[in-house]
Amino acid sequence: xxxxxxxxxxxxxxxxxxxxxxxxxxxxxxxxxxxxxxxxxxxxxxxxxxxxxxxxxxxxxxxxxxxxxxxxxxxxxxxxxxxxxxxxxxxxxxxxxxxxxxxxxxxxxxxxxxxxxxxxxxxxxxxxxxxxxxxxxxxxxxxxxxxxxxxxxxxxxxxxxxxxxxxxxxxxxxxxxxxxxxxxxxxxxxxxxxxxxxxxxxxxxxxxxxxxxxxxxxxxxxxxxxxxxxxxxxxxxxxxxxxxxxxxxxxxxxxxxxxxxxxxxxxxxxxxxxxxxxxxxxxxxxxxxxxxxxxxxxxxxxxxxxxxxxxxxxxxxxxxxxxxxxxxxxxxxxxxxxxxxxxxxxxxxxxxxxxxxxxxxxxxxxxxxxxxxxxxxxxxxxxxxxxxxxxxxxxxxxxxxxxxxxxxxxxxxxxxxxxxxxxxxxxxxxxxxxxxxxxxxxxxxxxxxxxxxxxxxxxxxxxxxxxxxxxxxxxxxxxxxxxxxxxxxxxxxxxxxxxxxxxxxxxxxxxxxxxxxxxxxxxxxxxxxxxxxxxxxxxxxxxxxxxxxxxxxxxxxxxxxxxxxxxxxxxxxxxxxxxxxxxxxxxxxxxxxxxxxxxxxxxxxxxxxxxxxxxxxxxxxxxxxxxxxxxxxxxxxxxxxxxxxxxxxxxxxxxxxxxxxx
Amino acid sequence: xxxxxxxxxxxxxxxxxxxxxxxxxxxxxxxxxxxxxxxxxxxxxxxxxxxxxxxxxxxxxxxxxxxxxxxxxxxxxxxxxxxxxxxxxxxxxxxxxxxxxxxxxxxxxxxxxxxxxxxxxxxxxxxxxxxxxxxxxxxxxxxxxxxxxxxxxxxxxxxxxxxxxxxxxxxxxxxxxxxxxxxxxxxxxxxxxxxxxxxxxxxxxxxxxxxxxxxxxxxxxxxxxxxxxxxxxxxxxxxxxxxxxxxxxxxxxxxxxxxxxxxxxxxxxxxxxxxxxxxxxxxxxxxxxxxxxxxxxxxxxxxxxxxxxxxxxx
Numbered sequence: 001x002x003x004x005x006x007x008x009x010x011x012x013x014x015x016x017x018x019x020x021x022x023x024x025x026x027x028x029x030x031x032x033x034x035x036x037x038x039x040x041x042x043x044x045x046x047x048x049x050x051x052x053x054x055x056x057x058x059x060x061x062x063x064x065x066x067x068x069x070x071x072x073x074x075x076x077x078x079x080x081x082x083x084x085x086x087x088x089x090x091x092x093x094x095x096x097x098x099x100x101x102x103x104x105x106x107x108x109x110x111x112x113x114x115x116x117x118x119x120x121x122x123x124x125x126x127x128x129x130x131x132x133x134x135x136x137x138x139x140x141x142x143x144x145x146x147x148x149x150x151x152x153x154x155x156x157x158x159x160x161x162x163x164x165x166x167x168x169x170x171x172x173x174x175x176x177x178x179x180x181x182x183x184x185x186x187x188x189x190x191x192x193x194x195x196x197x198x199x200x201x202x203x204x205x206x207x208x209x210x211x212x213x214x215x216x217x218x219x220x221x222x223x224x225x226x227x228x229x230x231x232x233x234x235x236x237x238x239x240x241x242x243x244x245x246x247x248x249x250x251x252x253x254x255x256x257x258x259x260x261x262x263x264x265x266x267x268x269x270x271x272x273x274x275x276x277x278x279x280x281x282x283x284x285x286x287x288x289x290x291x292x293x294x295x296x297x298x299x300x301x302x303x304x305x306x307x308x309x310x311x312x313x314x315x316x317x318x319x320x321x322x323x324x325x326x327x328x329x330x331x332x333x334x335x336x337x338x339x340x341x342x343x344x345x346x347x348x349x350x351x352x353x354x355x356x357x358x359x360x361x362x363x364x365x366x367x368x369x370x371x372x373x374x375x376x377x378x379x380x381x382x383x384x385x386x387x388x389x390x391x392x393x394x395x396x397x398x399x400x401x402x403x404x405x406x407x408x409x410x411x412x413x414x415x416x417x418x419x420x421x422x423x424x425x426x427x428x429x430x431x432x433x434x435x436x437x438x439x440x441x442x443x444x445x446x447x448x449x450x451x452x453x454x455x456x457x458x459x460x461x462x463x464x465x466x467x468x469x470x471x472x473x474x475x476x477x478x479x480x481x482x483x484x485x486x487x488x489x490x491x492x493x494x495x496x497x498x499x500x501x502x503x504x505x506x507x508x509x510x511x512x513x514x515x516x517x518x519x520x521x522x523x524x525x526x527x528x529x530x531x532x533x534x535x536x537x538x539x540x541x542x543x544x545x546x547x548x549x550x551x552x553x554x555x556x557x558x559x560x561x562x563x564x565x566x567x568x569x570x571x572x573x574x575x576x577x578x579x580x581x582x583x584x585x586x587x588x589x590x591x592x593x594x595x596x597x598x599x600x601x602x603x604x605x606x607x608x609x610x611x612x613x614x615x616x617x618x619x620x621x622x623x624x625x626x627x628x629x630x631x632x633x634x635x636x637x638x639x640x641x642x643x644x645x646x647x648x649x650x651x652x653x654x655x656x657x658x659x660x661x662x
Numbered sequence: 663x664x665x666x667x668x669x670x671x672x673x674x675x676x677x678x679x680x681x682x683x684x685x686x687x688x689x690x691x692x693x694x695x696x697x698x699x700x701x702x703x704x705x706x707x708x709x710x711x712x713x714x715x716x717x718x719x720x721x722x723x724x725x726x727x728x729x730x731x732x733x734x735x736x737x738x739x740x741x742x743x744x745x746x747x748x749x750x751x752x753x754x755x756x757x758x759x760x761x762x763x764x765x766x767x768x769x770x771x772x773x774x775x776x777x778x779x780x781x782x783x784x785x786x787x788x789x790x791x792x793x794x795x796x797x798x799x800x801x802x803x804x805x806x807x808x809x810x811x812x813x814x815x816x817x818x819x820x821x822x823x824x825x826x827x828x829x830x831x832x833x834x835x836x837x838x839x840x841x842x843x844x845x846x847x848x849x850x851x852x853x854x855x856x857x858x859x860x861x862x863x864x865x866x867x868x869x870x871x872x873x874x875x876x877x878x879x880x881x882x883x884x885x886x887x888x889x890x891x892x893x894x895x896x897x898x899x900x901x902x903x904x905x906x907x908x909x910x911x912x913x914x915x916x917x918x919x920x921x922x923x924x925x926x927x928x929x930x931x932x933x934x935x936x937x938x939x940x941x942x943x944x945x946x947x948x949x950x951x952x953x954x955x956x957x958x959x960x961x962x963x964x965x966x967x968x969x970x971x972x973x974x975x976x
Contacts, residue, residue: 284688294962295904300688335691338932340902346975348902348934349691350855392693394856398929399911401857447931504911508931510904510961 055108055116055140062121064487064528064548065138066564068642070102070243070451072165072195072650073208073236074109078642080123080489080528081550081563082135085439085497086466090130091140091232093275093309093326094257095360099283099301100248101334101352101441101448104241108140110234110253110281112188114158114171115214117143124470124489125415125432128382129324129364130309132411132436134468134493142230145175145182147220152177160627160657164650165206167192180220188212194240197648198637205240205247205289224263231256243644244451245293245511249286255279274310294510301334301353318370326384327361332440336447350508355391356444360384362411376419378430384411386437388444388461395446396461399504399517403461407443411435411465417472426476426485435465442497442518449509450499452644453599455516456507457499464520467494481536488529496524496554498598522555526563545570551593561598562642565591565605580614582629591641601646606638612655623661630654697933701827701976703852704728707737713805715816719743720805722820723784729801730825731794732832733846733863738776738785740807754778754785755806757883758820760792762799769882771844771865790846790863790886791822792834828975829853835970837942837950842867844886845894845940845972848923853930853976860896860928862916864889864942888922895941897955898928899965901973902935906961935975939968 056075059065067075068083079087088095089107098105120139122129127137155174161167173186190210194202211234218228232255239248259275285299307328314321334353340346364382371377386409390396393405417430438459441448445459472489499516507514530548537543546569552560571584587607594600612629635652643649708727713720723737740751754776760768773787795801802819825831832846848861865886894916900908908931916926930936941952952970 282688300690302690333690336932337691338904338934340934341904345902346934348900348905348932349693349696350932351693392855394854397857398855398931401912502911505931506909506957506959507906508908510906513959 055111055113055119058113059108059119059138062119064121064123064136064530066562066642068103068562068644069640069647069649070104070241070644072192072203072206073210073239073241074105076103076106077108077138078562078564079121079135079138080491081526081552082491083562085442086133086436087135088127088131088133088137089140090137091255092142092230092257093130093139093311093324094255094277094279095131095305095307095326095328095330096253096255096279096281097303097305097330097332097358097440099251099281099303099332099334100285101299101301101445102244102285102450104239104244104248104285105236105251105281105283108138109236109251110212110255111140111232112171112186112210112212112214112234114156114173114188115143115184115186115212115232117141124430124472124491125413125434125468126366126378126380126417126430128362128380128413128415128434129322129366131326131360131362132382132384132386132413132434134434134436134466134491142214142216142232143173143184143186144216144218144228145177145184147177147182147218147226148179149175149177154662156659156661158657158659160655162192162653162655164653165192165195182216182218184214184216186212186214195650195653198632198635198651199648200635200651201648203242203648203650205242208239209237210239211235211237224265225261227258227260229256229258240289243647245290245449246285246287246297246299247289249284251281251283253279253281268314268316269312270315271313272311275308277307277309278305280304296339298337298339299335299352301332303330303332305330319367321365321367323363323365325361325363328359330358330360332356332358350446351392351395352446352448353440354393354395354444354446356440357387357389357391358440359387359389364413374421378415378417378419380415382411382413382434384413384435385409386411388437388440390444390461393461396444396459398446399458399502400460400462407461409435409437409465411437424478426478427474429473430471432468432470432472434468436468437465438463438497438518445518447508447515449512450516451511453499453516454511454513455499455501455599456509456512456514458502458505458515458517460518463497463518464495466497466520468492469494483534484532486529486531489527491526493524493526494522495520496560497521498524498554498560524552524554524560526550526552526560540575542573543570544573558597559593559595559600561595561600563593565589565593565603565641578616580616582610582612584610586610588640594641600641603639603641603643603646606636606640608636608638609633619660621662625659626657627659628654628656697852697854697976701829701852703827707735711818711820713816713818714743716814717743718749718807718809718814719746720807720816722803722805729789729791729820729822730830731791731822732825732830733788733790733848735788736776736786738787738805738807739783740785740809748783749809751778751785752808752810753806755883756785756787756789757804757806758789758791758801759804759817759882760799760801763797767882769885771846771863771886771888772883774883788863790832790844790865792832792844793822794824795820795822827851828973831972831974833970833972835951838948839944839950841950843889843942843950845942845970847972847974853928853974855930855932857912858928858930860916860926860938862894862924862926863922864892864894864924889944890922891918891945892924892950893917893943893947894924894926895943895952896926896928897939897968898930899937899939899955900932900934901937901965901967903962903964905934905965906959906963907956907965908959909957930976933976935973937965937967938972938974940970940972941968942970 066078118141123136158171169190171188176183214232216230220226234253257277261273281303283301311324332353338348362384366380368378388407413434415432419428448457469492474487476485500519502515502517505515528550532546535543552563566589569586574581590605591603614627631653704725707723721739770792771790776785776787844865910929910931914927916924942950
């Protein structure tokens with residue numbers, strides 16, 4: 001850690017020295033834009049309803065993302081109804097792994113909206129550029145200001161208050177841009193108390209407190225090349241998890257990277273972008289705020305990752321391609337120490353992650369050919385190598401005697417798709433195949449308490465790779481006023497990894513009812529579909545609706561857990577001069593395909609009505625927007641299919657925010 | 663321009679400071695060191711005592727140079743006192759004798775005829791001291807050895823101390839067959855959160871022989887014998903109420919192996935207090951002592967122990 005920061009220090013010195021001299025030329029990011037090889041759809045960080053959203057709220061507005069919620073903070077994003085083990089979540093291609101065995105700190109909790117520019121979501125094997133995946137990839141793109149902006153210094157400040165949980169937030173970001181030097185900085189504070197549910201009852205232990213700061217410095221080393229160093233610091237403190245028997249005392253992450261980008265004006269290779277990165281996450285739980293707990297327990301966790309991403313973009317005529325090399329080394333450690341009632345007695349100690357090292361390297365390629373003006377073929381593949389080493393493998397031997405301490409896995413992935421444009425119709429079909437390695441918890445986890453089904457989970461180092469076969473298709477229809485699209489995908493996953501009750505052993509955590517071991521089902525299947533309509537009723541009146549449905553089954557035709565029931569989201573947006581009015585309705589139908597075997601009970605339907613209004617004005621020379629609105633206007637009492645312990649969601653919440661751009 | 667670069671740089675240094683400060687708020691547990699603090703492991707044989715007789719020095723060695731209540735591996739070396747070189751000894755017998763306050767003499771489970779380890783030139787055996795030196799009485803050791811055709815006999819008092827390592831605990835009890843038994847843990851001295859090979863010695867007190875004519879040593883050397891072909895059923899649990907009678911998987915009952923000791927497998931899922939609940943079965947499968955313990959997970963309730971158990975801690 002220290003070595004790297006020294007390197008960064010030296011780099012920053014270098015920047016300071018050179019930052020003032022040398023001149024001219026154009027911004028690299030804009031050039032990248034011209035090269036135009038990034039096919040992904042990027043979304044602006046703002047949801048339909050709210051302009052000041054959290055990363056979680058923003059992701060929630062995507063139709064293939066759903067969430068497992070353990071409280072008001074740090075939601076675990078599910079992509080294509082699959083949990084985070086099955087997707088790769090990265091920040092600018094950097095791999096980061098949470099340090100909490102209970103998944104209380106998904107990667108998305110270590111960034112803030114004001115240091116992100118967009119989130120790039122890819123479904124299924126298309127997402128294997130960043131590493132082996134089944135569900136797809138979520139790449140959080142950091143904000144980076146282009147070189148040589150007309151406005152040298154600028155930024156935005158956003159503040160707001162949400163009444164339900166007394167959340168106050170202040171987000172600020174600042175940039176400085178010259179022809180050869182750019183600096184981006186952001187700071188964000190959020191502090192929230194307990195929220196109240198639809199029955200106006202306080203949900204205890206749902207408070208949070210977060211600080212996030214980021215800094216990026218870029219320096220143009222030549223007209224076609226630039227270096228950039230980035231750092232994000234995130235600290236969450238006193239975060240309540242009402243669905244868990246303990247809260248978070250402190251979690252901190254430092255995410256750093258240094259990258260070099262080279263553009264080429266001629267030849268096949270257009271861009272070469274290389275980055276080395278380091279990040280460290282520490283996560284300390286706290287149960288002293290829960291006097292009802294029988295056992296006092298410490299559960300610290302640490303995760304440290306070093307990595308490299310190198311990418312080139314190629315383009316020639318109608319052919320374009322991306323090649324990406326990923327490599328990282330991660331060490332995950334999690335401890336648990338239980339204190340007997342008589343504190344003078346010997347404590348009880350075990351590792352829930354017994355110092356597990358994961359090394360991963362992959363080379364991935366994505367090619368696309370425009371066969372004609374109307375059609376395009378994409379073909380891609382990746383080959384990954386995954387290595388695990390468990391330092392204290394004797395912990396794993398208790399349940400799996402003789403399991404190997406080291407394990408190598410090869411993870412191939414392939415995908416192909418065909419896109420066709422017929423007048424107003426856009427059609428695409430695709431297929432994919434890919435392996436993924438079990439996660440640290442799935443392979444080496446040791447008595448990890450899951451408060452959803454109340455079982456202690458044991459990993460199995462010998463689990464086979466999960467192998468996914470997928471097909472997907474989409475149809476879109478577009479006129480000037482109307483656009484309709486329908487998407488569907490189907491995954492057949494061999495060796496689907498899931499926790500099954502073990503007849504062995506007995507629980508360690510006093511809340512738990514038994515022991516489950518991660519095992520491979522023969523297979524699991526997942527079907528996702530979404531339909532969306534966008535209609536311009538009038539020039540200033542838009543209507544939007546999305547409906548999604550998913551179904552997941554195991555090898556005995558039973559239901560898989562955490563599959564979102566039929567759900568909908570519809571909104572109306574009206575603009576009049578400087579005033580914008582929005583209203584939306586969203587909800588889930590009754591969960592009919594729930595899975596008692598995996599600890600689920602039926603969740604009833606709910607619908608949430610939201611309303612907001614914003615007003616844009618000028619404050620001196622600053623562009624300013626003020627927004628006021630209400631979520632869950634009818635104060636409905638509800639919890640969703642993925643809320644742990646069926647904790648109720650937030651009741652009526654009136655929110656206000658003010659954003660000043662300068 | 664200069665100023666804002668300066669500000670940025672300062673902010674950046676602040677971020678770097680965070681990196682330094684961030685190098686872990688709470689320290690990680692030093693797992694190996696921590697276990698060392700709880701369990702003192704004896705690894706080296708050291709001299710407990712020596713006696714000189716007829717020009718020979720008889721040296722008695724045990725782990726750490728201490729004799730403990732419970733199982734002790736013992737080595738006897740006999741040297742020529744003058745030349746300090748090993749002597750050709752054809753046999754060594756070893757007999758601990760406890761003299762109670764009342765004057766009554768007893769022995770304990772013990773290997774009477776020590777076996778010769780030619781490589782390192784010493785005689786090896788074991789003794790299971792059934793009590794500590796003190797109020798209950800004192801221990802002396804009677805060593806007989808033969809050099810050529812000459813027999814020598816020496817006696818010396820030794821100190822038997824309390825065994826602080828609970829992993830080498832022992833228990834004495836009367837079985838349903840009215841026999842007196844001793845079960846003593848032999849290993850592991852220092853268990854881990856892992857699969858551990860569990861070794862114990864099981865001994866029975868023999869009915870006194872009516873042989874008043876014989877010497878005290880001749881009577882006492884047969885006071886205990888190793889029991890053969892028994893089974894020691896094992897159910898390890900954490901007794902702490904908060905642990906709710908927690909147990910571990912993949913344990914194996916102890917059965918006798920060629921060395922006469924009983925070998926099994928115990929898995930400890932975490933450090934702390936554990937109770938080894940036993941049921942002793944004779945070769946016919948009849949219960950000599952021990953009761954089944956509840957298998958339920960009962961948070962908040964102290965785990966019930968078998969009638970026959972040993973507590974360990976690591």
